[in-house]
Amino acid sequence: MDESRFAKRMQNMAGNVIRELLKLTQQPDIISFAGGLPSQDSFPAEILAEIAQDVIRNNPSILQYGTTEGYWPLREWVADWVKDIGISAKAEDVLITSGSQQGIDLIAKALLDPGDKVVMESPTYLAAIQILKTYEASYAIVHGDGSGIFVDELDSILTREKPKLIYLVPTFQNPTGITLSLERRQELGKMLSRHQVIVVEDDPYGRLRYSGNALPAIKACDESSQVAFFGSFSKIVSPGIRVGFAIAPAPVLRKMVIGKQGTDVHTSNLSQALVYEFCRRGLLEPHIAGINQQYGHKLKTMRECLSMLPADIKWTNPEGGLFLWAEFPEHIKAATLFEAAVKEKVAFVPGESFFVEGGHTNTARFNFSNASEENIREGFRRLAQVFSKM
Numbered sequence: 001m002d003e004s005r006f007a008k009r010m011q012n013m014a015g016n017v018i019r020e021l022l023k024l025t026q027q028p029d030i031i032s033f034a035g036g037l038p039s040q041d042s043f044p045a046e047i048l049a050e051i052a053q054d055v056i057r058n059n060p061s062i063l064q065y066g067t068t069e070g071y072w073p074l075r076e077w078v079a080d081w082v083k084d085i086g087i088s089a090k091a092e093d094v095l096i097t098s099g100s101q102q103g104i105d106l107i108a109k110a111l112l113d114p115g116d117k118v119v120m121e122s123p124t125y126l127a128a129i130q131i132l133k134t135y136e137a138s139y140a141i142v143h144g145d146g147s148g149i150f151v152d153e154l155d156s157i158l159t160r161e162k163p164k165l166i167y168l169v170p171t172f173q174n175p176t177g178i179t180l181s182l183e184r185r186q187e188l189g190k191m192l193s194r195h196q197v198i199v200v201e202d203d204p205y206g207r208l209r210y211s212g213n214a215l216p217a218i219k220a221c222d223e224s225s226q227v228a229f230f231g232s233f234s235k236i237v238s239p240g241i242r243v244g245f246a247i248a249p250a251p252v253l254r255k256m257v258i259g260k261q262g263t264d265v266h267t268s269n270l271s272q273a274l275v276y277e278f279c280r281r282g283l284l285e286p287h288i289a290g291i292n293q294q295y296g297h298k299l300k301t302m303r304e305c306l307s308m309l310p311a312d313i314k315w316t317n318p319e320g321g322l323f324l325w326a327e328f329p330e331h332i333k334a335a336t337l338f339e340a341a342v343k344e345k346v347a348f349v350p351g352e353s354f355f356v357e358g359g360h361t362n363t364a365r366f367n368f369s370n371a372s373e374e375n376i377r378e379g380f381r382r383l384a385q386v387f388s389k390m
């Protein structure tokens with residue numbers, strides 16, 4: 001069909017590159033470090049099956065339509081849970097979303113007109129770039145280092161460009177695994193009070209910590225109530241059930257609710273009740289501890305395997321999350337490496353598409369949660385061969 005028949009905002013918009021790549025890497029004999037998938041054996045399938053039976057039998061009203069804001073007991077539970085990261089919220093402040101992805105879409109829908117500016121890290125979460133393009137926003141980039149974004153640079157951008165929104169993944173970032181330091185969180189919290197802007201603190205990975213100490217959320221350091229915190233049960237229970245949440249300043253949350261009414265009415269009641277019951281029974285924390293043990297071993301294994309590859313590759317050294325990020329020497333094109341790697345039945349994601357401005361063709365993202373430790377070792381043996389042939 002002729003592109004001009006589509007809405008202008010959708011014309012020439014490519015699909016999410018990773019979703020396309022995943023089709024290729026889902027061949028059964030490929031060892032994939034490409035997707036951001038939790039390990040399938042981490043899903044609490046048996047217990048969720050039991051809970052599903054219980055809630056449908058004992059509380060059939062969850063099969064009815066629910067409120068757009070979400071299942072009240074889960075909203076109450078979330079408001080209490082986030083105290084651990086320093087956020088003080090009431091159940092009324094919590095909107096249950098269909099994954100934290102939906103939170104990003106709803107806040108963009110609520111705030112952005114075409115041409116409005118959004119500040120982003122670069123590289124950043126690919127789907128956030130896609131959402132920004134859908135709402136025809138423009139962007140400014142805030143740079144950073146191994147301790148996260150430079151807050152003074154952000155301060156200057158806010159003064160100069162007056163953006164409406166800042167999108168950050170401050171803990172175990174996707175794709176780099178980098179975490180914003182405590183000092184910079186506090187600095188950011190103070191700095192925000194000099195500006196009018198909404199910050200999205202997207203945090204689907206914060207509880208996946210394998211070493212080091214937990215940090216307060218940026219929202220906990222925010223002195224001007226301008227931070228919207230997005231959480232998710234995707235990486236700590238299951239991504240397929242699609243349950244996340246947003247805790248945002250009341251006027252912003254209200255507009256997100258109105259946007260959600262038109263999008264999906266509400267997040268699946270059954271999914272919300274499953275998550276709530278799982279949490280209420282005290283199963284979440286031991287489950288997270290189990291996952292962290294498993295993923296911590298996998299991260300350690302992958303880091304040990306890095307020595308099989310050329311020494312001039314720079315790697316991030318995250319304390320949690322799902323990803324390692326590689327920067328190859330300038331002359332190496334990750335896309336060429338990817339093609340050669342897929343022939344050897346191993347895959348990763350070339351990094352270019354995580355950069356809102358493009359370029360950076362010598363970078364790549366490696367996921368360590370989905371492959372077994374044995375396959376991580378075998379995958380890196382294969383990658384070493386690819387490098388030696390190149």
Ligand SMILES: Cc1ncc(COP(=O)(O)O)c(C=O)c1O
Nearest residue numbers: 036099100101125174232234244
């Ligand atoms: C930074 C970031 N935000 C949001 C999401 C979406 O997560 P959910 O499954 O909660 O929608 C992901 C998933 O990979 C992510 O990496």
